Amino acid sequence: MTELVHTPLFGLLLTLASYRMAVWIYGKAHSLPVLHPFIVASIPVIVVLPLVGLSYEEYREQTGILSFLLGPATVALAWPLYRQLRTVRQVWRPVLITTLVGAALAAGISIGLAWWLGAPEPVVGSLAPKSITTPIAVEVVKSTDGFVSLAAGAVAITGIVGALLAGPVFRLLRVRDDRVRGFALGLVAHAIGTARAFEFGEKAGAFAGLALGLTGLVTALALPWLWPWIAGWLF
Amino acid sequence: MLDGLLILLLFQFLGEVVIHLTGLPLPAPVVGMVLLLLALMFNLPGGERIAEAAGALIRHISLLIFPLGVGIVLQWSRYQDYALALTVAVVLGTVIALVLVTLLLKWLMPAPPERPHD
Numbered sequence: 126m127t128e129l130v131h132t133p134l135f136g137l138l139l140t141l142a143s144y145r146m147a148v149w150i151y152g153k154a155h156s157l158p159v160l161h162p163f164i165v166a167s168i169p170v171i172v173v174l175p176l177v178g179l180s181y182e183e184y185r186e187q188t189g190i191l192s193f194l195l196g197p198a199t200v201a202l203a204w205p206l207y208r209q210l211r212t213v214r215q216v217w218r219p220v221l222i223t224t225l226v227g228a229a230l231a232a233g234i235s236i237g238l239a240w241w242l243g244a245p246e247p248v249v250g251s252l253a254p255k256s257i258t259t260p261i262a263v264e265v266v267k268s269t270d271g272f273v274s275l276a277a278g279a280v281a282i283t284g285i286v287g288a289l290l291a292g293p294v295f296r297l298l299r300v301r302d303d304r305v306r307g308f309a310l311g312l313v314a315h316a317i318g319t320a321r322a323f324e325f326g327e328k329a330g331a332f333a334g335l336a337l338g339l340t341g342l343v344t345a346l347a348l349p350w351l352w353p354w355i356a357g358w359l360f
Numbered sequence: 361m362l363d364g365l366l367i368l369l370l371f372q373f374l375g376e377v378v379i380h381l382t383g384l385p386l387p388a389p390v391v392g393m394v395l396l397l398l399a400l401m402f403n404l405p406g407g408e409r410i411a412e413a414a415g416a417l418i419r420h421i422s423l424l425i426f427p428l429g430v431g432i433v434l435q436w437s438r439y440q441d442y443a444l445a446l447t448v449a450v451v452l453g454t455v456i457a458l459v460l461v462t463l464l465l466k467w468l469m470p471a472p473p474e475r476p477h478d
Contacts, residue, residue, distance in 0.1 A: 170430055203394075238453050302472060
């Protein structure tokens with residue numbers, strides 16, 4: 126019986142079943158950010174793997190096909206980006222400036238805080254792409270010599286924190302413009318923030334999707350060049 | 361669906377080719393994404409055929425990333441020494457970035473034309 130655990134089918138089934146259940150719960154909970162499928166689906170996986178004696182490394186191999194699809198999923202981001210580029214032509218200037226400054230801020234603040242609290246180079250490098258969409262982040266982290274699993278986890282938690290705090294932050298700063306709400310959410314909190322932005326309306330969602338694409342693009346194009354210089358200066 | 365997947369994989373491969381030829385320190389799928397975006401902007405014939413495949417992949421990005429992300433817990437022994445730095449950088453860093461980006465946008469974004477009583 127035990128050898129059945131060591132086939133790719135086991136890891137894939139466990140992942141898909143856990144994720145399906147988590148999506149169902151998320152729907153029932155009206156998309157409450159703390160119950161994001163990412164968090165809920167991790168519980169059965171974390172419990173079952175040690176129970177059946179499966180190492181994380183082997184689980185990663187079994188589910189390799191899912192990780193492989195992150196490549197085409199990244200290329201696919203060109204489609205929503207293309208669609209939204211046309212809808213926001215009038216405000217391209219604030220959009221462009223905010224993308225450049227905001228992407229630098231989002232990465233710079235987390236790099237600075239982690240470095241200041243004594244994290245070593247690979248840990249800081251794993252956090253640098255935390256505001257960009259996961260498929261791009263796990264690619265970028267290879268060029269900053271970070272840990273893929275840490276980067277993926279940090280990206281997910283960033284999205285959840287951003288989605289949770291968006292309401293209070295926008296109220297406190299008296300933001301009522303859906304373009305601002307959407308773009309800020311997409312820039313800082315990528316796909317999870319974009320899902321939250323759609324709750325403010327269609328326009329907020331479109332701006333969030335645009336911010337997600339542009340921030341991912343700018344960070345992916347800039348960070349691999351800048352990282353050796355940043356790391357050399359900090360460490 | 362099939363056409364879409366074919367186009368996406370083709371552009372990812374083109375990204376790999378560009379990286380291989382130039383040695384640029386960039387992720388190949390991101391280069392593929394830029395090439396596809398340019399192709400769409402120059403009216404790639406049949407471009408709308410990627411909509412279905414692209415939509416399906418993007419909708420389930422959380423699933424695709426899941427086996428990698430769950431490692432933050434399953435490999436926690438590797439990271440626990442930096443728990444404080446990680447928590448502060450991720451949680452506080454996100455809050456600060458959200459506030460600053462929102463303020464910047466509020467300042468830069470021209471007022472929407474048709475909303476007198478905001």
